[in-house]
Amino acid sequence: MDVVSPELNSLLPDEIMDTEAIVMEDVPASQPDGTAVQSESGDDVPIPMETDTPVVSENLSFCSDASSTEHTQALTTSTITDSMLSISSESQLPLTLSSASSSLLTLKPTLATSTATTKTTDSVTGTSVTTSGLQRLSAPFTISAANHQIILNKVASSQAIEAAKSASSSTQAVKQEGQKFLVRTIGKSGQPIVFQLPSTGSKPGVGQASGDAKSQAPQFKVVTIGGRTELKPVIGSTASQVPTPTPQVKTVQITNKTQVSSATPIKFIIANTVNSKGLTAQRSVSPVIAGRVLTQNPPVLPPRTITLSEPLNTSIQSMSSKKIAISPLKTPTKLTVVSVASQIPTSTQKPMTLPVNVALGQQILTVQQPTTASPAKVVSSQSTAQNIKPLQSVAVGGVSGSQFKTIIPLATQPNVQQIQVPGSRFHYVRLVTATTGSSTGQTSGPSTSSIQPAKPMVVNTGAVRMSVPIVQAQTMKQVVRKPLTSTAQVVTTSHPQQRLIMPATPLPIQPNFTNLPPGTVFAPAPGGGNVGYAVVPAQYVTQFQQSPYVTLASSSGFPACSGIQSQARLPLNGLSTAETTSRPRKPCNCTKSQCLKLYCDCFANGEFCNNCNCNNCFNNLEHETERLKAIKTCLDRNPEAFKPKIGKGKDGESDRRHSKGCNCKRSGCLKNYCECYEAKIMCSSICKCIGCKNFEESPERKTLMHLADAAEVRVQQQTAAKTKLSSQISDLLMRTAPVISSGGGRLPYTFVTKEVLEATCECLIEQAKQAELSHQPQAQAERLILEEFGHCLMRIISSAGKAKTDCASINC
DNA sequence: GAGTTTGAAACT
DNA sequence: CAGTTTCAAACTC
Numbered sequence: 001m002d003v004v005s006p007e008l009n010s011l012l013p014d015e016i017m018d019t020e021a022i023v024m025e026d027v028p029a030s031q032p033d034g035t036a037v038q039s040e041s042g043d044d045v046p047i048p049m050e051t052d053t054p055v056v057s058e059n060l061s062f063c064s065d066a067s068s069t070e071h072t073q074a075l076t077t078s079t080i081t082d083s084m085l086s087i088s089s090e091s092q093l094p095l096t097l098s099s100a101s102s103s104l105l106t107l108k109p110t111l112a113t114s115t116a117t118t119k120t121t122d123s124v125t126g127t128s129v130t131t132s133g134l135q136r137l138s139a140p141f142t143i144s145a146a147n148h149q150i151i152l153n154k155v156a157s158s159q160a161i162e163a164a165k166s167a168s169s170s171t172q173a174v175k176q177e178g179q180k181f182l183v184r185t186i187g188k189s190g191q192p193i194v195f196q197l198p199s200t201g202s203k204p205g206v207g208q209a210s211g212d213a214k215s216q217a218p219q220f221k222v223v224t225i226g227g228r229t230e231l232k233p234v235i236g237s238t239a240s241q242v243p244t245p246t247p248q249v250k251t252v253q254i255t256n257k258t259q260v261s262s263a264t265p266i267k268f269i270i271a272n273t274v275n276s277k278g279l280t281a282q283r284s285v286s287p288v289i290a291g292r293v294l295t296q297n298p299p300v301l302p303p304r305t306i307t308l309s310e311p312l313n314t315s316i317q318s319m320s321s322k323k324i325a326i327s328p329l330k331t332p333t334k335l336t337v338v339s340v341a342s343q344i345p346t347s348t349q350k351p352m353t354l355p356v357n358v359a360l361g362q363q364i365l366t367v368q369q370p371t372t373a374s375p376a377k378v379v380s381s382q383s384t385a386q387n388i389k390p391l392q393s394v395a396v397g398g399v400s401g402s403q404f405k406t407i408i409p410l411a412t413q414p415n416v417q418q419i420q421v422p423g424s425r426f427h428y429v430r431l432v433t434a435t436t437g438s439s440t441g442q443t444s445g446p447s448t449s450s451i452q453p454a455k456p457m458v459v460n461t462g463a464v465r466m467s468v469p470i471v472q473a474q475t476m477k478q479v480v481r482k483p484l485t486s487t488a489q490v491v492t493t494s495h496p497q498q499r500l501i502m503p504a505t506p507l508p509i510q511p512n513f514t515n516l517p518p519g520t521v522f523a524p525a526p527g528g529g530n531v532g533y534a535v536v537p538a539q540y541v542t543q544f545q546q547s548p549y550v551t552l553a554s555s556s557g558f559p560a561c562s563g564i565q566s567q568a569r570l571p572l573n574g575l576s577t578a579e580t581t582s583r584p585r586k587p588c589n590c591t592k593s594q595c596l597k598l599y600c601d602c603f604a605n606g607e608f609c610n611n612c613n614c615n616n617c618f619n620n621l622e623h624e625t626e627r628l629k630a631i632k633t634c635l636d637r638n639p640e641a642f643k644p645k646i647g648k649g650k651d652g653e654s655d656r657r658h659s660k661g662c663n664c665k666r667s668g669c670l671k672n673y674c675e676c677y678e679a680k681i682m683c684s685s686i687c688k689c690i691g692c693k694n695f696e697e698s699p700e701r702k703t704l705m706h707l708a709d710a711a712e713v714r715v716q717q718q719t720a721a722k723t724k725l726s727s728q729i730s731d732l733l734m735r736t737a738p739v740i741s742s743g744g745g746r747l748p749y750t751f752v753t754k755e756v757l758e759a760t761c762e763c764l765i766e767q768a769k770q771a772e773l774s775h776q777p778q779a780q781a782e783r784l785i786l787e788e789f790g791h792c793l794m795r796i797i798s799s800a801g802k803a804k805t806d807c808a809s810i811n812c
Numbered sequence: 813g814a815g816t817t818t819g820a821a822a823c824t
Numbered sequence: 825c826a827g828t829t830t831c832a833a834a835c836t837c
Contacts, residue, residue: 586833588832588833589832589833590831590832591831591832592830592831592832593821593830593831593832597821597822597830597831598820598821598822599820599821599822599830599831599832599833600831600832601832601833604821634821637821637822638821641821660820662819662820663819663820664818664819665818665819666817666818666819667817667818667819667834671817671818671834671835672818672833672834672835673817673818673819673820673833673834673835674818674819675819675820678834
C-alpha cells in the first residue's frame, strides 16, 4: 500500500483506518476532463487485518459536491451484503441507497450536457470509463435491474430499461414517491432500495436531463464482472472524444465489457465527479482491492490519488503521484470508492466539498471538508441491519462549515475513553486533559465496547510520555471498531483537539491500532493539546476498570507499573481470550534479546515480561524508551509483526490458518517447532514446509492426535481421581476428627510426621513398581497406587486413634 | 539439567 | 530476495 504523504495525510480523518480502501485519484489536467472508472475484479485475497472480523454489512455514504450543474456519479457495487449506500451530492441530489443482500447495484446517471463524453475502453487488464464534460445527476431516474443490478438513469430510456429488465429475472417494483424511489425486491432479500431525493425537489438537471436524454440517449452495456452482470455506461459526447488510455491495472479481470463473462466478484466502486479545479483534467481512478492501491497509470500522466477528505479545489493539480489507500478492511467484500472531480471550466468555482460517510461493517467513517457550496444532505438509512443497532450517527457534510449530524452520544466520562478494538489485543485509552474533556466526550465514541464499559478514570496525561510522533490532522476523529454483534458506531468529530491517530509520514507504525503494542503512547500533535493515546493491554484496562480511579501520571506511562505487570490475558495467535486465560503464557527465558525482539514470546505477544526467567529484560515499563524503540523497529520491519499469526483463511478453507505459513523442514510439521502444529491447525497452501505431515489425511497426524487425546483423557482421569481421593480424605477427617478432638487429643493429620510421610511414599512407590513389573496398565497402576494411598491413610488414622486411646488410658 | 534440534526472527 | 546468523523454544537424553 502506498504511503500517505504528509500533506495528504494531514487532511485525512482518522476514521479511514481499518476500513475499506477509499481512493480518489486525480489525473493531471493535461487531458480533457473525463472520468475514468475502473471497475475491477481483482483477486479476492483479503488483506490481513488486525482483526478477523468479517464485515457483514457495509454502509457507504458518499457525498460529494457538484456545485456546478454538472455531476456524474457512477456507482458499482458488488457483494453488498446488508449494505447501505448513501450518495449525496452538492448538486442538491442526495441519494440514499439502502440495499440488502448481495445485490449488485449500479448507479450511473447519464450525462446531463451534450458536451459530455464518456467512452468506455477495455483491455485485458481493465475497463475504464472516461467521461468528458460535465454531467448532471438529476431525477427522475430510470431504474432497471438485471441480475441484482440497478441502473439509475436520469433519462427514462426505455430501451435500456427494457434491455435490463429482459436480462433480469428478478422482479422489481420501482415506485416513485415524491422524492423517493423505492425499489423493492431488489436482490435476494427483497430489501428495498430507496433513492431519496431532496425535499426541495430542485433538481437542476431535470429539465435539462430530459433534453439530454433525447439528445443523448443513455447507453448502457451489460458487463459481467466476476460472474455478475454489470451495466457500464457508454456515453457518447459531442465534445472531443478523447480515447481513454487503457489503464494499467493489476489484477483486473474484466475481460469483456459487453459480454457476460465469469470472473471474480467485482469490487465496490464509486465514481463520482466532484467539483474541482482543473476540471479539464482527465481523472483516472485507481481501483483499490482490499486496501491495495492498484494504480492505473495513464501512459503520460502520473497517477495521483487523493483522499476523500482532500479539498480538491485547491490542491488536486498540485499533487502528483500521491496515493492514499484508505483503510483496508479485512473482509471479503471489497470496496473501492473513487471520487473524481470535474468541473465545467465556465462554471463558478466553488469550494469543493467532499463529505463522505463510509460505514463499513460496524463502522461509519466520516470525512468532511468545509465547503461553501450549496448544502447537501445525506440521508442514510440502514434498513437491513441484522445485528446492527440503529445507526447512531449519520455524518453530514457538504454545507458551508461543519455540518455533521448525529454524533454518537457518549456515555463515558469526558476525560478518559476506552477504545476497544475487536480482534485487537489491546485496549486503547485515550488520555485527555481535563480542559478537553467537555469536547472530547462528545466526539469520541468509546462506548463501543460491549464487553467492558468504560469506567471513569482520572488520567493525568501531563506527564505521560509521548513517544510516537503524530502529526496533527485537520480534522479529528476516532475510529471505534466494534465487534460484529455490536452496534454500528460512528464517531465523528471536528473538534480540533482530537488528533488523527495516523502518522502523517511513512512511519513504520501503521495507522492500525493492533499494530501498536501495549504501552505505546501517542504524542499529542504540536499545539494539539495534551491529548494522547496510550495503547494499553487489555488487562491493564481491566485493572483500571477495577480500580476506577487510576492516575496515569508517571513519566514511564503508568504508575506502579510493576504492580500491574501481571500477565496480560490477551488473545494470542487467534486463540480466544478464554483459551488464553485458561492457559497462562509460559514465562520466557530470553538471555540475549533483552526481550525486545520477537524471539521473546512475551514481547511478540505484546506483553510485558512478568514472572519470567529472562535475563537483562527490557520488556517492562522501566525500559519504556528502549521498548518503544524496539517496537518501532519491529513494526518497521514488519508492520504486522504484532498481529496474531493465526487468522482466518479464505472462504472454504479452515477458519484458522497461519498468516504466513510455516517453513518447517525437518519436523514434518508434527512438532511444536511448527507454528501451525503448535497452534493446533493444519498447514495450508501458504506454508512452505518440506515433508509436511500436518494435513487432514495424514496418518501420522492422526496418530499424534489420538495419542494426544489419550494423554488428555489420562490427565482428566488422574485429576478426577485426585479430586475424589481428596474428597474422601476430607470426609474421613471430618468423621474422625470430632471423635479424636473431643478428647482433647491431636487431630489425625498431626500424626503425619516426616517419618510417616516417607513411609507412605515408599509404600506408594513400591506399589507403583509392582504394578510396573506386573505390566499393569497405567490406569490400573494408578488405581493400585491410589488404593495403597488410601490404606496408608487408614493406617495413619487408625494409629492416631490408637495413640489417643493409649494416651487416654495412660492419663487415666 | 545439559545438550541438541528446530525454525522463526534477524541480519547481511 | 536469498542466504546466513542469531535466538529461544522444543526436544532428547
